[in-house]
Amino acid sequence: MSREVWCIVEHRRGQLDTDSLQLFGAARRLDGEAVAVVCGDEVEELAERVSGQCDRVISLSNSALASFTPDGYAQAIVPLALERQPAAILALHSHFLGRDLAPVLASRLGTGLISDCIDVEWRTGFVGKRLVYRRKLIATQRSIEPGVQVATCQRGAFVVPESTGLGAEVEVLPIEIDAAAIRWEVGAFDEAEVVAGDITEADVIVAAGRGVGSKENLDLVQRLAKAIGGTLAASRPLVDHGWLPRGLQVGSSGKTVRPRLYLALGISGAIQHVVGMRDSDVIVAINKDPRAPIFEYADYGVVADLMEIIGPLTDEVEALQG
Amino acid sequence: MRIAVLMKAVVEPESRIELGTDGEVQRANFRYELNEYDLYAVEEGIRMAELYEAEVTVVSAGPEEAVQSLRKGLAMGATDAIFIPVEESMGDAFLSATVLAAALKPIQPDLVLAGVESNDLGGSQVGVLVAEQLGYVAATMAISVQVGNDGVLNVRRELEGGNFVEVNLQMPAVLTIQTGLNEPRYPSLKGIMAAKRKDLVRLELSSLDLSGSQLVETIEYSYPPQRERAQMLEGNSEAIAGELVSLLREKEKVL
Numbered sequence A: 001m002s003r004e005v006w007c008i009v010e011h012r013r014g015q016l017d018t019d020s021l022q023l024f025g026a027a028r029r030l031d032g033e034a035v036a037v038v039c040g041d042e043v044e045e046l047a048e049r050v051s052g053q054c055d056r057v058i059s060l061s062n063s064a065l066a067s068f069t070p071d072g073y074a075q076a077i078v079p080l081a082l083e084r085q086p087a088a089i090l091a092l093h094s095h096f097l098g099r100d101l102a103p104v105l106a107s108r109l110g111t112g113l114i115s116d117c118i119d120v121e122w123r124t125g126f127v128g129k130r131l132v133y134r135r136k137l138i139a140t141q142r143s144i145e146p147g148v149q150v151a152t153c154q155r156g157a158f159v160v161p162e163s164t165g166l167g168a169e170v171e172v173l174p175i176e177i178d179a180a181a182i183r184w185e186v187g188a189f190d191e192a193e194v195v196a197g198d199i200t201e202a203d204v205i206v207a208a209g210r211g212v213g214s215k216e217n218l219d220l221v222q223r224l225a226k227a228i229g230g231t232l233a234a235s236r237p238l239v240d241h242g243w244l245p246r247g248l249q250v251g252s253s254g255k256t257v258r259p260r261l262y263l264a265l266g267i268s269g270a271i272q273h274v275v276g277m278r279d280s281d282v283i284v285a286i287n288k289d290p291r292a293p294i295f296e297y298a299d300y301g302v303v304a305d306l307m308e309i310i311g312p313l314t315d316e317v318e319a320l321q322g
Numbered sequence B: 001m002r003i004a005v006l007m008k009a010v011v012e013p014e015s016r017i018e019l020g021t022d023g024e025v026q027r028a029n030f031r032y033e034l035n036e037y038d039l040y041a042v043e044e045g046i047r048m049a050e051l052y053e054a055e056v057t058v059v060s061a062g063p064e065e066a067v068q069s070l071r072k073g074l075a076m077g078a079t080d081a082i083f084i085p086v087e088e089s090m091g092d093a094f095l096s097a098t099v100l101a102a103a104l105k106p107i108q109p110d111l112v113l114a115g116v117e118s119n120d121l122g123g124s125q126v127g128v129l130v131a132e133q134l135g136y137v138a139a140t141m142a143i144s145v146q147v148g149n150d151g152v153l154n155v156r157r158e159l160e161g162g163n164f165v166e167v168n169l170q171m172p173a174v175l176t177i178q179t180g181l182n183e184p185r186y187p188s189l190k191g192i193m194a195a196k197r198k199d200l201v202r203l204e205l206s207s208l209d210l211s212g213s214q215l216v217e218t219i220e221y222s223y224p225p226q227r228e229r230a231q232m233l234e235g236n237s238e239a240i241a242g243e244l245v246s247l248l249r250e251k252e253k254v255l
Helices: A018-029 A044-050 A070-084 A095-109 A218-228 A236-240 A306-321 B036-052 B066-076 B093-107 B126-134 B189-195 B237-251
Strands: A004-008 A033-040 A056-061 A088-092 A113-117 A119-123 A125-132 A137-143 A149-153 A169-174 A185-190 A204-208 A231-234 A261-265 A282-287 A300-303 B002-006 B009-011 B032-034 B055-062 B080-085 B111-115 B137-147 B152-158 B164-170 B173-177 B200-202 B216-222 B231-233
Touching (some): A004 A070, A033 A070, A044 A056, A095 A149, A095 B126, A113 A119, A113 B093, A125 A149, A204 A218, A218 A231, A218 A261, A282 A306, A306 B237, B002 B093, B009 B066, B032 B036, B032 B066, B036 B066, B036 B111, B036 B137, B036 B173, B055 B093, B066 B189, B066 B200, B080 B093, B126 B137, B231 B237
Parallel strands (some): A004 A033, A004 A088, A033 A056, A088 A149, A261 A282, B002 B111, B055 B080, B137 B173
Antiparallel strands (some): A119 A125, B009 B032, B137 B152, B152 B164
16 A cells, blocks of 8 residues: 555646645645646646645546546546555545545445545544534544545645645656546536626625525615625525525635625524635624524624614614714 | 435434433434435426426435435325335445445436435435446536436536536436525425325335445544634624624724
Protein backbone atom coordinates (compact mmCIF):
# COMPACT_ATOMS: atom_id res chain seq x y z
CA MET A 1 0.00 0.00 0.00
CA SER A 2 1.42 3.34 -0.99
CA ARG A 3 1.13 6.54 1.01
CA GLU A 4 -0.47 8.27 -1.94
CA VAL A 5 -3.74 10.06 -1.30
CA TRP A 6 -5.43 10.91 -4.57
CA CYS A 7 -7.31 14.16 -4.53
CA ILE A 8 -9.68 14.49 -7.48
CA VAL A 9 -9.54 18.05 -8.69
CA GLU A 10 -12.96 19.47 -9.54
CA HIS A 11 -13.39 21.80 -12.48
CA ARG A 12 -16.21 22.78 -14.78
CA ARG A 13 -15.96 24.43 -18.15
CA GLY A 14 -12.34 25.38 -17.63
CA GLN A 15 -12.96 26.83 -14.17
CA LEU A 16 -11.10 25.26 -11.27
CA ASP A 17 -13.23 24.70 -8.17
CA THR A 18 -10.63 26.05 -5.75
CA ASP A 19 -12.35 24.33 -2.80
CA SER A 20 -11.01 21.06 -4.18
CA LEU A 21 -7.49 22.19 -3.19
CA GLN A 22 -8.68 21.69 0.41
CA LEU A 23 -8.39 17.97 -0.32
CA PHE A 24 -4.60 18.38 -0.17
CA GLY A 25 -5.10 19.49 3.45
CA ALA A 26 -7.08 16.30 4.09
CA ALA A 27 -4.25 14.26 2.51
CA ARG A 28 -1.85 15.88 5.01
CA ARG A 29 -4.17 14.83 7.85
CA LEU A 30 -3.71 11.30 6.55
CA ASP A 31 0.09 11.68 6.58
CA GLY A 32 -0.06 11.00 2.90
CA GLU A 33 1.51 12.22 -0.27
CA ALA A 34 -1.06 14.63 -1.73
CA VAL A 35 -1.50 13.58 -5.35
CA ALA A 36 -3.78 15.78 -7.44
CA VAL A 37 -5.72 13.80 -10.05
CA VAL A 38 -6.93 15.99 -12.88
CA CYS A 39 -9.32 14.39 -15.39
CA GLY A 40 -10.64 16.08 -18.50
CA ASP A 41 -9.78 17.09 -22.01
CA GLU A 42 -6.54 19.04 -22.43
CA VAL A 43 -6.17 19.65 -18.73
CA GLU A 44 -2.38 20.17 -18.76
CA GLU A 45 -2.70 23.84 -17.86
CA LEU A 46 -5.02 23.07 -14.96
CA ALA A 47 -2.58 20.38 -13.81
CA GLU A 48 0.26 22.94 -13.76
CA ARG A 49 -1.93 25.36 -11.86
CA VAL A 50 -2.57 23.02 -8.93
CA SER A 51 1.02 21.70 -8.84
CA GLY A 52 2.17 24.42 -6.44
CA GLN A 53 0.02 23.12 -3.60
CA CYS A 54 0.47 19.36 -3.70
CA ASP A 55 3.22 16.75 -3.87
CA ARG A 56 2.50 15.33 -7.29
CA VAL A 57 -0.02 15.62 -10.10
CA ILE A 58 -1.50 12.94 -12.33
CA SER A 59 -3.01 14.44 -15.45
CA LEU A 60 -5.50 12.26 -17.34
CA SER A 61 -6.59 13.78 -20.64
CA ASN A 62 -8.93 12.34 -23.22
CA SER A 63 -11.46 14.02 -25.49
CA ALA A 64 -14.16 11.69 -24.09
CA LEU A 65 -13.64 13.39 -20.71
CA ALA A 66 -14.41 16.88 -22.01
CA SER A 67 -17.64 16.91 -19.98
CA PHE A 68 -17.87 15.24 -16.59
CA THR A 69 -19.60 11.87 -16.68
CA PRO A 70 -19.42 9.27 -13.88
CA ASP A 71 -18.69 6.49 -16.40
CA GLY A 72 -15.90 8.46 -18.09
CA TYR A 73 -14.21 9.50 -14.86
CA ALA A 74 -14.56 5.99 -13.43
CA GLN A 75 -12.96 4.52 -16.55
CA ALA A 76 -10.04 6.91 -16.12
CA ILE A 77 -9.57 6.42 -12.38
CA VAL A 78 -10.59 2.87 -11.39
CA PRO A 79 -8.08 0.81 -13.45
CA LEU A 80 -5.25 3.16 -12.47
CA ALA A 81 -6.22 2.94 -8.79
CA LEU A 82 -6.34 -0.86 -8.95
CA GLU A 83 -2.87 -0.87 -10.48
CA ARG A 84 -1.21 1.70 -8.21
CA GLN A 85 -3.17 1.08 -5.01
CA PRO A 86 -3.25 4.58 -3.51
CA ALA A 87 -4.11 4.56 0.21
CA ALA A 88 -7.20 6.65 -0.40
CA ILE A 89 -9.13 8.64 -3.01
CA LEU A 90 -10.75 11.89 -1.88
CA ALA A 91 -13.24 14.17 -3.59
CA LEU A 92 -15.30 17.13 -2.46
CA HIS A 93 -18.83 16.29 -1.37
CA SER A 94 -19.97 18.18 -4.45
CA HIS A 95 -22.82 17.58 -6.86
CA PHE A 96 -20.67 15.97 -9.55
CA LEU A 97 -17.69 14.29 -7.92
CA GLY A 98 -19.24 13.78 -4.49
CA ARG A 99 -22.73 12.64 -5.36
CA ASP A 100 -22.42 11.14 -8.84
CA LEU A 101 -18.86 9.82 -8.90
CA ALA A 102 -17.75 8.82 -5.38
CA PRO A 103 -20.35 6.03 -4.89
CA VAL A 104 -19.44 4.66 -8.35
CA LEU A 105 -15.72 4.64 -7.50
CA ALA A 106 -16.31 2.96 -4.13
CA SER A 107 -18.63 0.41 -5.68
CA ARG A 108 -16.22 -0.49 -8.48
CA LEU A 109 -13.24 -0.62 -6.11
CA GLY A 110 -15.23 -2.88 -3.77
CA THR A 111 -14.90 -0.60 -0.79
CA GLY A 112 -17.13 1.50 1.44
CA LEU A 113 -17.64 5.23 1.06
CA ILE A 114 -17.60 7.69 3.94
CA SER A 115 -19.20 10.87 2.67
CA ASP A 116 -19.16 14.52 3.70
CA CYS A 117 -16.27 14.08 6.15
CA ILE A 118 -15.21 16.90 8.44
CA ASP A 119 -12.09 14.97 9.47
CA VAL A 120 -10.20 11.91 8.27
CA GLU A 121 -7.52 9.79 9.95
CA TRP A 122 -6.00 6.34 10.14
CA ARG A 123 -6.78 4.20 13.17
CA THR A 124 -7.04 0.48 12.59
CA GLY A 125 -8.15 1.32 9.09
CA PHE A 126 -9.53 4.41 7.44
CA VAL A 127 -11.71 6.59 9.63
CA GLY A 128 -13.91 9.55 8.69
CA LYS A 129 -15.87 11.82 10.99
CA ARG A 130 -19.18 13.24 9.84
CA LEU A 131 -22.06 15.21 11.25
CA VAL A 132 -25.31 13.28 11.62
CA TYR A 133 -28.84 13.90 12.95
CA ARG A 134 -28.80 17.52 11.80
CA ARG A 135 -25.38 18.18 13.30
CA LYS A 136 -26.42 17.14 16.78
CA LEU A 137 -23.80 14.35 16.78
CA ILE A 138 -20.50 13.46 15.19
CA ALA A 139 -20.30 9.87 13.96
CA THR A 140 -16.82 8.42 13.70
CA GLN A 141 -17.01 5.83 10.97
CA ARG A 142 -14.53 3.17 9.97
CA SER A 143 -14.23 1.50 6.62
CA ILE A 144 -14.23 -2.28 7.02
CA GLU A 145 -12.68 -3.44 3.75
CA PRO A 146 -8.93 -2.96 3.32
CA GLY A 147 -7.66 -1.69 -0.01
CA VAL A 148 -8.17 1.66 -1.69
CA GLN A 149 -10.37 3.85 0.52
CA VAL A 150 -12.87 6.38 -0.83
CA ALA A 151 -14.21 9.42 1.02
CA THR A 152 -15.75 12.79 0.27
CA CYS A 153 -14.92 15.92 2.25
CA GLN A 154 -17.20 18.73 3.30
CA ARG A 155 -16.35 22.07 1.70
CA GLY A 156 -14.50 24.25 4.17
CA ALA A 157 -13.61 21.42 6.55
CA PHE A 158 -9.94 21.26 5.53
CA VAL A 159 -7.39 23.97 4.94
CA VAL A 160 -5.53 24.39 1.65
CA PRO A 161 -1.80 23.86 2.40
CA GLU A 162 0.47 26.86 1.82
CA SER A 163 1.92 27.02 -1.64
CA THR A 164 5.42 25.57 -1.77
CA GLY A 165 6.24 27.93 -4.60
CA LEU A 166 7.68 24.92 -6.38
CA GLY A 167 5.73 23.15 -9.04
CA ALA A 168 5.28 19.48 -8.15
CA GLU A 169 6.01 16.87 -10.79
CA VAL A 170 3.18 16.50 -13.29
CA GLU A 171 2.77 13.01 -14.68
CA VAL A 172 0.83 13.06 -17.93
CA LEU A 173 -0.66 9.66 -18.56
CA PRO A 174 -2.16 8.59 -21.84
CA ILE A 175 -5.50 6.94 -21.17
CA GLU A 176 -7.90 4.94 -23.24
CA ILE A 177 -11.58 5.69 -22.79
CA ASP A 178 -14.32 3.61 -24.37
CA ALA A 179 -16.66 6.44 -25.31
CA ALA A 180 -19.43 3.98 -26.19
CA ALA A 181 -19.55 2.83 -22.56
CA ILE A 182 -20.33 6.34 -21.33
CA ARG A 183 -24.05 6.33 -20.62
CA TRP A 184 -24.56 10.05 -20.05
CA GLU A 185 -25.08 12.30 -23.03
CA VAL A 186 -24.29 15.74 -21.67
CA GLY A 187 -26.36 18.58 -23.11
CA ALA A 188 -26.72 22.28 -22.44
CA PHE A 189 -25.21 24.13 -19.51
CA ASP A 190 -27.25 26.87 -17.90
CA GLU A 191 -25.26 29.50 -16.11
CA ALA A 192 -26.88 31.14 -13.12
CA GLU A 193 -29.28 33.90 -14.05
CA VAL A 194 -27.73 37.29 -13.63
CA VAL A 195 -29.67 39.29 -11.10
CA ALA A 196 -29.28 42.86 -10.00
CA GLY A 197 -26.65 43.03 -7.28
CA ASP A 198 -24.35 40.03 -7.26
CA ILE A 199 -24.67 38.65 -3.74
CA THR A 200 -21.10 37.31 -3.75
CA GLU A 201 -19.80 40.90 -4.02
CA ALA A 202 -22.09 42.36 -1.37
CA ASP A 203 -20.71 43.90 1.82
CA VAL A 204 -23.99 43.57 3.65
CA ILE A 205 -26.54 40.83 2.99
CA VAL A 206 -30.08 40.66 4.28
CA ALA A 207 -31.19 37.07 3.79
CA ALA A 208 -34.74 35.84 4.14
CA GLY A 209 -35.92 32.31 4.91
CA ARG A 210 -39.08 30.33 5.46
CA GLY A 211 -39.83 32.35 8.62
CA VAL A 212 -40.77 35.33 6.47
CA GLY A 213 -44.11 33.61 6.10
CA SER A 214 -45.49 35.14 2.94
CA LYS A 215 -44.39 36.69 -0.30
CA GLU A 216 -45.94 40.02 0.75
CA ASN A 217 -43.72 40.15 3.84
CA LEU A 218 -40.68 40.17 1.57
CA ASP A 219 -41.42 43.83 0.90
CA LEU A 220 -40.55 44.54 4.53
CA VAL A 221 -37.29 42.62 4.18
CA GLN A 222 -36.55 44.52 0.98
CA ARG A 223 -37.17 47.79 2.82
CA LEU A 224 -34.72 46.82 5.57
CA ALA A 225 -32.14 45.77 2.95
CA LYS A 226 -32.49 49.14 1.25
CA ALA A 227 -32.21 51.09 4.51
CA ILE A 228 -29.11 49.20 5.59
CA GLY A 229 -27.46 49.46 2.16
CA GLY A 230 -27.52 45.70 1.77
CA THR A 231 -28.33 43.16 -0.91
CA LEU A 232 -31.31 40.84 -0.61
CA ALA A 233 -30.62 37.09 -0.55
CA ALA A 234 -32.61 33.97 0.28
CA SER A 235 -32.48 30.44 1.56
CA ARG A 236 -33.61 27.61 -0.64
CA PRO A 237 -37.31 27.28 0.33
CA LEU A 238 -38.10 30.84 -0.82
CA VAL A 239 -36.46 30.17 -4.17
CA ASP A 240 -38.27 26.83 -4.49
CA HIS A 241 -41.54 28.69 -3.89
CA GLY A 242 -40.64 31.05 -6.71
CA TRP A 243 -40.73 34.08 -4.40
CA LEU A 244 -37.19 35.10 -5.30
CA PRO A 245 -34.90 34.28 -8.25
CA ARG A 246 -32.44 31.43 -7.93
CA GLY A 247 -29.51 33.81 -8.38
CA LEU A 248 -30.20 35.13 -4.87
CA GLN A 249 -29.90 31.73 -3.19
CA VAL A 250 -27.19 31.27 -0.58
CA GLY A 251 -25.99 27.74 0.20
CA SER A 252 -24.61 24.55 -1.26
CA SER A 253 -26.82 24.67 -4.33
CA GLY A 254 -26.61 28.47 -4.50
CA LYS A 255 -23.83 30.95 -3.87
CA THR A 256 -21.16 31.12 -1.20
CA VAL A 257 -20.93 34.57 0.36
CA ARG A 258 -18.57 36.26 2.83
CA PRO A 259 -20.01 39.72 3.52
CA ARG A 260 -19.00 41.90 6.49
CA LEU A 261 -22.54 41.63 7.82
CA TYR A 262 -25.03 38.83 7.23
CA LEU A 263 -28.55 39.20 8.60
CA ALA A 264 -30.35 35.85 8.64
CA LEU A 265 -34.06 36.54 8.94
CA GLY A 266 -36.33 33.58 9.60
CA ILE A 267 -33.65 31.14 8.45
CA SER A 268 -33.42 27.95 10.49
CA GLY A 269 -29.83 27.18 9.50
CA ALA A 270 -29.90 23.87 7.63
CA ILE A 271 -26.36 22.79 6.78
CA GLN A 272 -27.06 23.37 3.07
CA HIS A 273 -27.57 27.04 3.84
CA VAL A 274 -24.89 27.41 6.48
CA VAL A 275 -22.04 26.22 4.24
CA GLY A 276 -22.78 29.19 2.01
CA MET A 277 -22.57 31.92 4.69
CA ARG A 278 -20.72 30.73 7.78
CA ASP A 279 -17.54 32.64 6.89
CA SER A 280 -19.30 36.01 7.00
CA ASP A 281 -17.59 38.45 9.39
CA VAL A 282 -20.60 39.25 11.57
CA ILE A 283 -23.74 37.13 11.56
CA VAL A 284 -27.04 38.22 13.09
CA ALA A 285 -29.85 35.67 13.34
CA ILE A 286 -33.49 36.45 14.02
CA ASN A 287 -35.71 33.41 14.40
CA LYS A 288 -38.67 32.55 16.57
CA ASP A 289 -37.38 29.03 17.34
CA PRO A 290 -34.77 29.28 20.12
CA ARG A 291 -33.40 25.87 19.08
CA ALA A 292 -32.82 26.83 15.44
CA PRO A 293 -29.27 25.77 14.44
CA ILE A 294 -28.62 29.19 12.87
CA PHE A 295 -27.95 30.52 16.40
CA GLU A 296 -24.90 28.24 16.61
CA TYR A 297 -23.31 30.26 13.82
CA ALA A 298 -24.52 33.71 14.80
CA ASP A 299 -22.62 36.37 16.70
CA TYR A 300 -25.87 38.01 17.75
CA GLY A 301 -29.19 36.25 18.12
CA VAL A 302 -32.75 37.39 18.61
CA VAL A 303 -35.54 34.95 19.43
CA ALA A 304 -38.59 36.74 18.10
CA ASP A 305 -41.27 36.78 15.47
CA LEU A 306 -39.54 38.42 12.55
CA MET A 307 -42.59 40.52 11.65
CA GLU A 308 -42.61 42.13 15.10
CA ILE A 309 -39.00 43.18 15.02
CA ILE A 310 -38.37 44.06 11.39
CA GLY A 311 -40.33 47.35 11.62
CA PRO A 312 -38.48 48.76 14.64
CA LEU A 313 -35.16 47.53 13.22
CA THR A 314 -35.76 49.30 9.90
CA ASP A 315 -36.79 52.49 11.72
CA GLU A 316 -33.64 52.33 13.82
CA VAL A 317 -31.40 51.87 10.75
CA GLU A 318 -33.18 54.64 8.85
CA ALA A 319 -32.75 56.97 11.82
CA LEU A 320 -29.04 56.18 11.79
CA GLN A 321 -28.63 57.04 8.12
CA GLY A 322 -30.66 60.14 8.97
CA MET B 1 -43.45 1.21 -17.59
CA ARG B 2 -42.74 0.47 -13.97
CA ILE B 3 -41.38 3.08 -11.60
CA ALA B 4 -39.98 2.31 -8.15
CA VAL B 5 -39.57 5.02 -5.53
CA LEU B 6 -37.21 4.50 -2.60
CA MET B 7 -38.51 5.89 0.69
CA LYS B 8 -36.76 6.21 4.02
CA ALA B 9 -38.20 6.73 7.47
CA VAL B 10 -35.79 9.24 9.03
CA VAL B 11 -35.38 10.36 12.60
CA GLU B 12 -37.57 13.42 13.23
CA PRO B 13 -35.55 16.59 13.75
CA GLU B 14 -37.47 17.24 16.99
CA SER B 15 -36.47 13.87 18.45
CA ARG B 16 -34.17 13.93 21.46
CA ILE B 17 -30.74 12.99 20.17
CA GLU B 18 -28.61 11.98 23.14
CA LEU B 19 -25.78 9.68 24.03
CA GLY B 20 -26.13 7.20 26.88
CA THR B 21 -23.46 6.59 29.50
CA ASP B 22 -22.15 3.82 27.25
CA GLY B 23 -21.63 6.38 24.46
CA GLU B 24 -24.39 4.82 22.36
CA VAL B 25 -27.14 6.85 20.72
CA GLN B 26 -30.38 6.56 22.70
CA ARG B 27 -32.48 5.17 19.88
CA ALA B 28 -35.46 4.62 22.19
CA ASN B 29 -36.02 8.41 21.98
CA PHE B 30 -36.25 8.39 18.22
CA ARG B 31 -39.46 9.18 16.43
CA TYR B 32 -39.62 8.76 12.69
CA GLU B 33 -41.11 10.54 9.72
CA LEU B 34 -40.85 10.26 5.95
CA ASN B 35 -37.65 11.80 4.60
CA GLU B 36 -38.71 15.14 3.08
CA TYR B 37 -36.67 14.66 -0.11
CA ASP B 38 -38.40 11.33 -0.78
CA LEU B 39 -41.76 13.07 -0.79
CA TYR B 40 -40.72 14.91 -3.95
CA ALA B 41 -39.53 11.63 -5.47
CA VAL B 42 -42.90 9.98 -4.76
CA GLU B 43 -44.77 12.94 -6.24
CA GLU B 44 -42.59 12.86 -9.35
CA GLY B 45 -43.14 9.11 -9.73
CA ILE B 46 -46.91 9.49 -9.46
CA ARG B 47 -46.97 12.39 -11.93
CA MET B 48 -44.98 10.37 -14.41
CA ALA B 49 -47.28 7.40 -13.87
CA GLU B 50 -50.26 9.63 -14.69
CA LEU B 51 -48.54 10.92 -17.84
CA TYR B 52 -47.09 7.67 -19.14
CA GLU B 53 -49.44 5.04 -17.71
CA ALA B 54 -46.86 3.55 -15.42
CA GLU B 55 -47.18 1.61 -12.19
CA VAL B 56 -45.44 2.96 -9.12
CA THR B 57 -44.01 0.73 -6.41
CA VAL B 58 -42.83 2.44 -3.23
CA VAL B 59 -40.05 0.58 -1.43
CA SER B 60 -38.50 1.02 2.00
CA ALA B 61 -35.90 -0.90 4.00
CA GLY B 62 -35.73 0.24 7.61
CA PRO B 63 -37.56 0.42 10.93
CA GLU B 64 -41.23 -0.60 11.33
CA GLU B 65 -42.18 3.08 11.20
CA ALA B 66 -41.36 2.99 7.48
CA VAL B 67 -44.73 1.26 6.97
CA GLN B 68 -46.42 4.59 7.75
CA SER B 69 -44.31 6.29 5.08
CA LEU B 70 -45.19 3.60 2.55
CA ARG B 71 -48.90 3.98 3.38
CA LYS B 72 -48.57 7.68 2.71
CA GLY B 73 -47.00 6.87 -0.67
CA LEU B 74 -49.91 4.53 -1.44
CA ALA B 75 -52.42 7.18 -0.38
CA MET B 76 -50.75 9.69 -2.68
CA GLY B 77 -51.32 7.29 -5.56
CA ALA B 78 -48.62 4.61 -5.67
CA THR B 79 -49.78 1.22 -6.97
CA ASP B 80 -48.20 -1.05 -4.39
CA ALA B 81 -45.49 -1.14 -1.73
CA ILE B 82 -42.61 -3.31 -0.54
CA PHE B 83 -41.29 -3.18 3.02
CA ILE B 84 -38.10 -4.89 4.22
CA PRO B 85 -37.62 -4.62 8.00
CA VAL B 86 -34.01 -3.66 8.82
CA GLU B 87 -32.77 -2.46 12.19
CA GLU B 88 -31.22 0.96 11.87
CA SER B 89 -28.37 0.16 14.24
CA MET B 90 -27.04 -2.34 11.74
CA GLY B 91 -25.80 -1.53 8.33
CA ASP B 92 -24.61 1.35 6.23
CA ALA B 93 -25.48 2.87 2.86
CA PHE B 94 -23.99 -0.11 1.04
CA LEU B 95 -26.11 -2.63 2.95
CA SER B 96 -29.24 -0.49 2.45
CA ALA B 97 -28.50 -0.36 -1.27
CA THR B 98 -27.85 -4.10 -1.39
CA VAL B 99 -31.16 -4.86 0.33
CA LEU B 100 -33.10 -2.43 -1.86
CA ALA B 101 -31.48 -3.72 -5.06
CA ALA B 102 -32.30 -7.31 -4.10
CA ALA B 103 -35.94 -6.32 -3.51
CA LEU B 104 -36.10 -4.39 -6.81
CA LYS B 105 -34.50 -7.03 -9.02
CA PRO B 106 -37.59 -9.25 -9.37
CA ILE B 107 -39.83 -6.33 -10.37
CA GLN B 108 -37.32 -4.91 -12.87
CA PRO B 109 -38.32 -1.25 -12.71
CA ASP B 110 -37.56 0.90 -15.75
CA LEU B 111 -36.96 3.88 -13.51
CA VAL B 112 -35.98 4.14 -9.85
CA LEU B 113 -36.45 7.47 -8.06
CA ALA B 114 -35.05 8.46 -4.66
CA GLY B 115 -34.58 11.66 -2.68
CA VAL B 116 -31.16 13.29 -3.08
CA GLU B 117 -30.21 12.42 0.49
CA SER B 118 -31.69 11.54 3.86
CA ASN B 119 -32.41 14.24 6.40
CA ASP B 120 -30.88 12.36 9.32
CA LEU B 121 -27.69 10.70 8.07
CA GLY B 122 -27.26 12.53 4.78
CA GLY B 123 -24.83 10.15 3.10
CA SER B 124 -26.33 10.72 -0.37
CA GLN B 125 -25.05 7.37 -1.62
CA VAL B 126 -27.93 4.87 -1.70
CA GLY B 127 -29.49 5.87 -5.03
CA VAL B 128 -26.24 5.60 -6.98
CA LEU B 129 -25.21 2.40 -5.17
CA VAL B 130 -28.56 0.80 -6.07
CA ALA B 131 -27.91 1.76 -9.70
CA GLU B 132 -24.45 0.17 -9.57
CA GLN B 133 -25.88 -3.06 -8.17
CA LEU B 134 -28.68 -3.24 -10.73
CA GLY B 135 -26.37 -2.24 -13.57
CA TYR B 136 -28.45 0.89 -14.22
CA VAL B 137 -27.17 4.34 -15.12
CA ALA B 138 -27.69 7.03 -12.46
CA ALA B 139 -27.86 10.80 -12.18
CA THR B 140 -28.27 12.78 -8.97
CA MET B 141 -29.86 16.14 -8.15
CA ALA B 142 -32.60 16.07 -10.80
CA ILE B 143 -34.66 19.25 -10.89
CA SER B 144 -36.77 18.24 -13.90
CA VAL B 145 -37.32 14.99 -15.78
CA GLN B 146 -38.88 14.35 -19.21
CA VAL B 147 -39.39 10.94 -20.76
CA GLY B 148 -38.80 10.63 -24.51
CA ASN B 149 -40.57 8.11 -26.76
CA ASP B 150 -37.55 5.89 -27.05
CA GLY B 151 -37.01 5.48 -23.30
CA VAL B 152 -34.49 8.32 -23.11
CA LEU B 153 -34.73 10.48 -20.03
CA ASN B 154 -33.96 14.15 -20.36
CA VAL B 155 -32.80 15.25 -16.92
CA ARG B 156 -32.04 18.76 -15.78
CA ARG B 157 -29.53 18.53 -12.92
CA GLU B 158 -28.72 21.12 -10.37
CA LEU B 159 -25.09 22.14 -9.93
CA GLU B 160 -23.48 24.43 -7.39
CA GLY B 161 -23.72 28.19 -7.74
CA GLY B 162 -27.19 28.21 -9.28
CA ASN B 163 -26.01 26.46 -12.47
CA PHE B 164 -27.71 23.61 -14.28
CA VAL B 165 -26.77 20.96 -16.79
CA GLU B 166 -28.91 18.75 -18.99
CA VAL B 167 -28.13 15.08 -19.30
CA ASN B 168 -29.80 12.46 -21.49
CA LEU B 169 -29.77 8.87 -20.37
CA GLN B 170 -31.36 5.65 -21.46
CA MET B 171 -33.65 3.75 -19.11
CA PRO B 172 -33.39 1.64 -17.01
CA ALA B 173 -32.02 4.34 -14.74
CA VAL B 174 -31.90 5.69 -11.20
CA LEU B 175 -32.48 9.39 -10.52
CA THR B 176 -32.18 11.22 -7.24
CA ILE B 177 -34.71 14.01 -6.91
CA GLN B 178 -34.02 17.49 -5.56
CA THR B 179 -36.67 19.48 -3.67
CA GLY B 180 -38.57 22.11 -5.59
CA LEU B 181 -39.17 20.24 -8.84
CA ASN B 182 -42.81 19.68 -7.95
CA GLU B 183 -45.31 20.33 -5.20
CA PRO B 184 -46.05 17.09 -3.37
CA ARG B 185 -49.79 16.50 -3.08
CA TYR B 186 -51.61 15.82 0.16
CA PRO B 187 -53.26 12.42 0.17
CA SER B 188 -57.00 12.80 -0.34
CA LEU B 189 -59.50 10.96 1.88
CA LYS B 190 -60.33 8.82 -1.13
CA GLY B 191 -56.63 8.10 -1.60
CA ILE B 192 -56.25 7.13 2.05
CA MET B 193 -59.22 4.76 1.82
CA ALA B 194 -57.97 3.27 -1.45
CA ALA B 195 -54.51 2.75 0.07
CA LYS B 196 -55.95 0.31 2.60
CA ARG B 197 -56.82 -2.10 -0.20
CA LYS B 198 -53.45 -1.85 -1.94
CA ASP B 199 -50.71 -4.48 -1.61
CA LEU B 200 -48.02 -3.84 0.95
CA VAL B 201 -45.64 -6.77 0.66
CA ARG B 202 -43.35 -7.54 3.56
CA LEU B 203 -40.05 -9.17 2.61
CA GLU B 204 -37.84 -10.62 5.34
CA LEU B 205 -34.11 -10.00 5.00
CA SER B 206 -33.50 -13.74 5.19
CA SER B 207 -35.60 -14.27 2.06
CA LEU B 208 -33.43 -11.95 -0.04
CA ASP B 209 -30.44 -13.01 -2.06
CA LEU B 210 -27.93 -10.46 -0.74
CA SER B 211 -24.70 -10.04 -2.67
CA GLY B 212 -22.78 -8.15 0.03
CA SER B 213 -22.82 -6.79 3.52
CA GLN B 214 -21.91 -3.68 5.43
CA LEU B 215 -18.70 -1.85 4.42
CA VAL B 216 -18.67 1.05 6.88
CA GLU B 217 -19.28 0.87 10.64
CA THR B 218 -19.83 3.64 13.15
CA ILE B 219 -17.34 3.09 15.95
CA GLU B 220 -18.09 6.11 18.07
CA TYR B 221 -20.53 8.98 18.53
CA SER B 222 -19.69 12.28 20.17
CA TYR B 223 -21.17 15.72 20.59
CA PRO B 224 -19.79 18.43 18.30
CA PRO B 225 -17.58 20.94 20.13
CA GLN B 226 -19.61 23.80 21.59
CA ARG B 227 -19.24 26.88 19.47
CA GLU B 228 -18.92 30.25 21.08
CA ARG B 229 -22.48 31.16 21.86
CA ALA B 230 -24.26 33.93 20.08
CA GLN B 231 -24.92 36.96 22.24
CA MET B 232 -28.69 36.80 22.64
CA LEU B 233 -30.53 40.10 22.73
CA GLU B 234 -33.68 40.32 24.83
CA GLY B 235 -36.39 42.82 25.63
CA ASN B 236 -39.17 44.41 23.64
CA SER B 237 -38.78 44.82 19.88
CA GLU B 238 -37.79 48.49 20.06
CA ALA B 239 -35.13 47.85 22.72
CA ILE B 240 -33.68 44.91 20.78
CA ALA B 241 -33.60 46.91 17.53
CA GLY B 242 -31.82 49.79 19.26
CA GLU B 243 -29.29 47.56 20.97
CA LEU B 244 -28.57 45.58 17.80
CA VAL B 245 -27.99 48.65 15.67
CA SER B 246 -25.65 50.19 18.23
CA LEU B 247 -23.69 46.93 18.57
CA LEU B 248 -23.31 46.65 14.80
CA ARG B 249 -22.31 50.28 14.53
CA GLU B 250 -20.08 50.84 17.55
CA LYS B 251 -18.66 47.43 18.42
CA GLU B 252 -18.56 45.67 15.06
CA LYS B 253 -18.26 48.79 12.92
CA VAL B 254 -20.22 47.23 10.07
CA LEU B 255 -22.88 49.92 9.76
